[in-house]
Amino acid sequence: MRALFLLSVSTLLAGCNWIGNVTGLNSEANQAIGAGCRQTGRSLEECYIRHPDADRAQIFAGWKQMNEYMSKHELPTMNPPADPAPPKPEVKKAEAKPTVMQxxxxxxxxxxxxxxxxxxxxxxxxxxxxxxxxxxxxxxxxxxxxxxxxxxx
Incomplete structure (x- = not known):
């Protein structure tokens, strides 16, 4: 019974992003997000908006490291990838209505x-x-x- 409880708790917590942030397991990933934003010329604010779940301090640290690296090696800013196209609105099927003549x-x-x-x-x-x-x-x-x-x- 105890093993079943531990298994269910560990399964539930495995998909939780909060644990990764608390334990520091996501810090490298968040720094990579910040570095990617700097390399493509995106501002910090835009990067924060695009990744609301990521730690802002880690994003800033990655952005700052990439900024220093790019300045030191005189690397140009890359063009950011195009935003995905918005989904097309669904076309509603015409409903059959009787024609009323005036x-x-x-x-x-x-x-x-x-x-x-x-x-x-x-x-x-x-x-x-x-x-x-x-x-x-x-x-x-x-x-x-x-x-x-x-x-x-």
Whole structure:
């Protein structure tokens, strides 16, 4: 039972970053982060932002060591690697919605046919007669597409 407890505790603590910082096991890694930031010309503030879990003192120590080394050997600053591209936004699939026609967009022939069907005994007029009647009454459906071509007297 005791062995099981120790095994579970050690497994949980193995992934903990805090232990590495307390014991000093991560100091070389944090110094390497600082040195890499200096070599690529990144500021300390940017390096701190990019690595919030790392110890700032160790990052500064690595940055300072690399700065002295680069000054002593007259090494140029390298270009930093490009930031990874941001993820593309997901395209939402279009939802099927029924098309609702506005009164101005309705076809006069269809309107006439629907009235005839609803009445049940009325005979539908020809489309030309229905359009002629609409023109005489002045009830011409005008859309933005054909607004310039329709003139009323």
């Amino acid at each position: 009164p101005k967009q309705r076809d006069p022939e269809v309107e006439q046919l629907m009235r005839a069907i609803e009445d049940g005994n009325a005979k539908p007029q020809s489309a030309a007669k229905a359009m002629e009647k609409m023109l005489i009454e002045g009830n011409v459906p005008v859309s933005p597409d054909n607004a310039s071509s329709v003139t009323l007297r």
